[in-house]
Amino acid sequence: MGGLESLQRFDKLSPVCRDAGKAHDKPTEIFQSDGADRWFFYCQPLALTNLKGEKLHGTVYIGFSLNILEMKLNAVIHRLLPGLGWSMVGVLALGFLGAFFLSERMTRPIRQLTRGAKAIGDGALTTQIPVESQDELGFLAEEFNLMATKLRELDRLKDDFVSSVSHELRSPLSAISGYVELLRSRPLATIDPIRADKALATIQESAFRLTEFVNDILDMAKLKAGRFDLRREPTDVLEVAEDVMALLQPLFEKKSIEPEVNVPADLPVLVADQEKIRQVLTNLVANALKFTPPKGKITISAKNQGDSILVSVKDTGIGIPEEARRLVFEKFGQADNHDEAGIVPKGTGLGLAIAKGNVEVHGGRIWLESESGKGTTFFFTLPTGAGNGAGA
Secondary structure, eight states, rough: SSSSHHHHHHHHHHHHHHHHHHHHHOOOEEEEETTTEEEEEEEEEEEETHHHHHHEEEEEEEEEEEEHHEEEEHHHHHHHHHHHHHHHHHHHHHHHHHHHHHHHHHHHHHHHHHHHHHHHHOOOOOOOOOOSSHHHHHHHHHHHHHHHHHHHHHHHHHHHHHHHHOOOOOOOHHHHHHHHHHHHSSOOOOHHHHHHHHHHHHHHHHHHHHHHHHHOOOOOOOHHHEEEEOEEEEOHHOOOOHHHHHHTHHHHHHTTTTEEEEEOOTTEEEEEEEEHHHHHHHHHHHHHHHHHHHHHHHEEEEEOSSSSSEEEEEOOOOOOOOOGGGHHHHHHHOOOOOOSSSSEEEEEEHHHHHHHHHHHHHHHHHHHHHHTTTTTEEEEEEEETTTGOOOO
16 A cells, blocks of 8 residues: 555554454454545454564554545546447347347248248149248248148149039030930931930930939048948849949940959858949949050959958059059049050049948958059958948
C-alpha cells in the first residue's frame, strides 16, 4: 500500500490489532471508516521463540484502502465496458442468425409439405416432395410421395376401368340394338330364317354378357361390404374342373389351345359353395385364355395337402411382368402386358379380384407365379373344411 498516510494508519491500528490478537488469539478482520475514507485490515497474532528460548509475541497486519480498490476496479470496468458491449452485440447477432437459420431449416420442409399437399389436392398427382432429412418431416414427405403414387395409380386404374366398362357395355348393346333394328325393319316372315336365327343368338349372347358383367359388379360390391352368402354343399373339384373346361371349350377350339385336367379322382370332397368355386376356376381359366397364344396349353391341377386342397391353373401364355403382379388381384387392376402382336387383351379387371374374394371367404388364399414369355400359374388353397370359412 505504501505512503506516509498508510504508515500512520498502521501505527494507529497497531494497538487495536495487538489487543485483538491477545483477546482472541486468532486472525481478526477490522473495517474502519472515517467519512469518505474506508479501510480494511487483517490482523494475525504471532508467537515466536528466539535463540535464547525466550518467547516473543507480536502481530502481523495487512491493510488496504477500499476507496483505492474501488477506483482501480472502476477503471478496469470502464476499460472493459466498450468491449463487453460489442461482445454482447456480437452474441445477440449470432443468436439471431442462428435462430433464423434454425427456423428456416425447420419451416422449409413444412412449406414444401404444404405446397405438395395442396398440389396433390388440386389434382397434380405427379407431385413429388423432395426428401432432405431422415427425421419425422422426412418420413412424412415420403408418406406424401407414396400417397401421390398410389393416387396416380388409382386414377390410372379408374380411367382403365371406365374404358373397359365402356367397351363391355357398348359392344353387346350395339349388337342388340343393331339386330333388333334388323328384325323390326321388315316383317319377320320375309327375313332369311338363318339370318334371323343368328340375330336372335347374338342378342341372347350379348344379353348374357351384360348379365354376367352386372353380376360381377354386384359380387364385387358384396365382397367389399362383407355380405357374401355361401351355400355350402359337397363339392367335387374334379367335376367342377371338367364342367369349366366344357363350358369354355368353344373358346379353346377358337384359339387352338389345348385344355387339360389333372385332378385325381380320389381327391377329398369339399364342403363349400360349389358355384363360387366354379366361378373361381372359370375366371382363372378365362384369364389364361386371354393371355395364351394359339397352340398353347392350359392345365387345371389339384392335389391333397392334408388339411387343404391345392388347386392350380397353369398356362403357356405371355406371362405377367413382375411390377404388375401386385395389381392383378386388385379391383379394376390389370397387368399392362400384350401378346406377340402387341394386342392388349381387354377386360374389366374384376375377374381375378372376385376369384380372390371367393377363395378368401372360404378361408383359403390365392397367389401366382409367373415368368414373362413363359406363362403364369395361379394357385389357390381350400381348407378341407372350407365350409367353416367366413360367410355372411
